[in-house]
Amino acid sequence: MPFSTRLGHYFRLVRLNKPIGIVLLLWPTLNALWLASDGKPDWKLVVIFTLGTILMRSAGCAINDYADRDFDKHVKRTAERPLTSGKIAGWEALMIAAALSVISFALILPLNTLTKQLSVLAVLIAGSYPYFKRFFAIPQAYLGIAFGFGIPMGFAAVQNQVPAAAWILLIANIFWAVAYDTAYAMVDRDDDLKIGIRTSAITFGRYDVLAIMLCYAISFALILLVGWQMGLRLWFVAGMVVAAGCAVYHYTLIRERDRMRCFAAFRHNNWLGAAIFAGIAIDYALK
Numbered sequence: 001m002p003f004s005t006r007l008g009h010y011f012r013l014v015r016l017n018k019p020i021g022i023v024l025l026l027w028p029t030l031n032a033l034w035l036a037s038d039g040k041p042d043w044k045l046v047v048i049f050t051l052g053t054i055l056m057r058s059a060g061c062a063i064n065d066y067a068d069r070d071f072d073k074h075v076k077r078t079a080e081r082p083l084t085s086g087k088i089a090g091w092e093a094l095m096i097a098a099a100l101s102v103i104s105f106a107l108i109l110p111l112n113t114l115t116k117q118l119s120v121l122a123v124l125i126a127g128s129y130p131y132f133k134r135f136f137a138i139p140q141a142y143l144g145i146a147f148g149f150g151i152p153m154g155f156a157a158v159q160n161q162v163p164a165a166a167w168i169l170l171i172a173n174i175f176w177a178v179a180y181d182t183a184y185a186m187v188d189r190d191d192d193l194k195i196g197i198r199t200s201a202i203t204f205g206r207y208d209v210l211a212i213m214l215c216y217a218i219s220f221a222l223i224l225l226v227g228w229q230m231g232l233r234l235w236f237v238a239g240m241v242v243a244a245g246c247a248v249y250h251y252t253l254i255r256e257r258d259r260m261r262c263f264a265a266f267r268h269n270n271w272l273g274a275a276i277f278a279g280i281a282i283d284y285a286l287k
Contacts, residue, residue, distance in 0.1 A: 010096060013065060014058035015089020020267050021061070024180070027052045027273030029150030031223075031280055035230055036180070039172045045157055049150060052104045059100035059170040060126045060146070066093040067130030086090045097148065113158040120181060122149040137203040140185065144177030147168065165226045172222035176260050179215035179247075180269040182208060186262040190228035209254055216247040223276060239279015246272035 007029045029049050030096060033041040065083045069090060101123055108119055114216055126146045132139040148170045155166040178200055185192070185201035186208060192199050204211040227236045246268060253265040 006088070009087045010092075013062055013082045013088065013096065013101070015061045016058065016121050020270055022054055024177075024273060025057050025150060026050060026182050027270075027277050028148050028176075029053055030039065032154030032169060033153040033158065034133050034277075034280050034284060035053070035169075035226070036155040038230075039281070039287070041158065043109075046156075046210070048107050048270075049154060052107050053072050053150060055100045055104040055107075056122070056126060059097040061128070062097035062100070063127050064130045064250055066097070068088055076172065076285050081098070086277060103236070105229045108157075111157050114162070115153055118149070118153045118156055118162075122146075123151065132277070133197050136179065138200045139197055139198060140178045140181040140200045141174050141239045143181055144174030147177050148173030167221050168226050172219045172226075175215040175219035176269075176273075177221070179212045179219065180272075182212050182215070183250040183262045186254065186257060186258045188267075190218070206252060209251070212254065213247065213251060216244075216250075220244060220247075227280065227283075232280060234248055235283035235286060236279045239275050239277075239282070242275040242279070243272045247276060261274070 011017060014022060028256070030046070033045060033049060052162075069083050074267055076080055083090065083093050105116075105119060108115055117169060125142070126149075129139070129146050132142045135143060152162045152166045152168045155162050171221055172194075182200040182204065185199035189199070189201045192202060201208050220243065224237075228242075250265040253261040253268075
């Protein structure tokens, strides 16, 4: 196989052709850096955490595809992924995941000990997530921890501690992840039922749409609580209002449970996350 072809398969393995997963990790991480630093983050930290987010999301995709290689072949959306379709070998996926993790850890070597300790926990959580789908009724909640662990790490990097606000924001991220990934899971619900994978879309059943909207509401309430306690006001609230408008738009997409419209709602969460971050950043900038 030509090297360029194999490189293309690696590119698809780590989903660099589908950056939505990167931004869903990045927005909460940036929120944490801005909040922890009162709106004045060290730009070296911003670069480190942005690159680390890209690397660790890519590593997580490789691990996920390795864990799901025998399941993905039965799902229409994932049947042609490079590992599942046999274009690359399992050992290649593991080597890529390991290499990306090592590079990511190297990025945080200049940071404090607490951040490094949390990074080890982050890797363990990301690596174990794919296996939660075997037995955990709502694996999306665990995904929310994995996708939100940049929050405590961001506070640790800035303040050398993880205050209560960081953990509240992590809980908010769990509810946000359950919301957007349930919409995503609604796309594959029929296939997942056949192969025995557990997802929140299956667990919530006919209450799936209600559960998504409740999760949005809880997530927004927790973020509002933290932002208000930290002194954010007009522009922050405006950002949250825009995010709430995005959530209402998502309701119009998912209420009929059409597969493609559910997928569109999932992807649109990029703009929801961007609205929250914009509100935080602008509020600090105009103080």
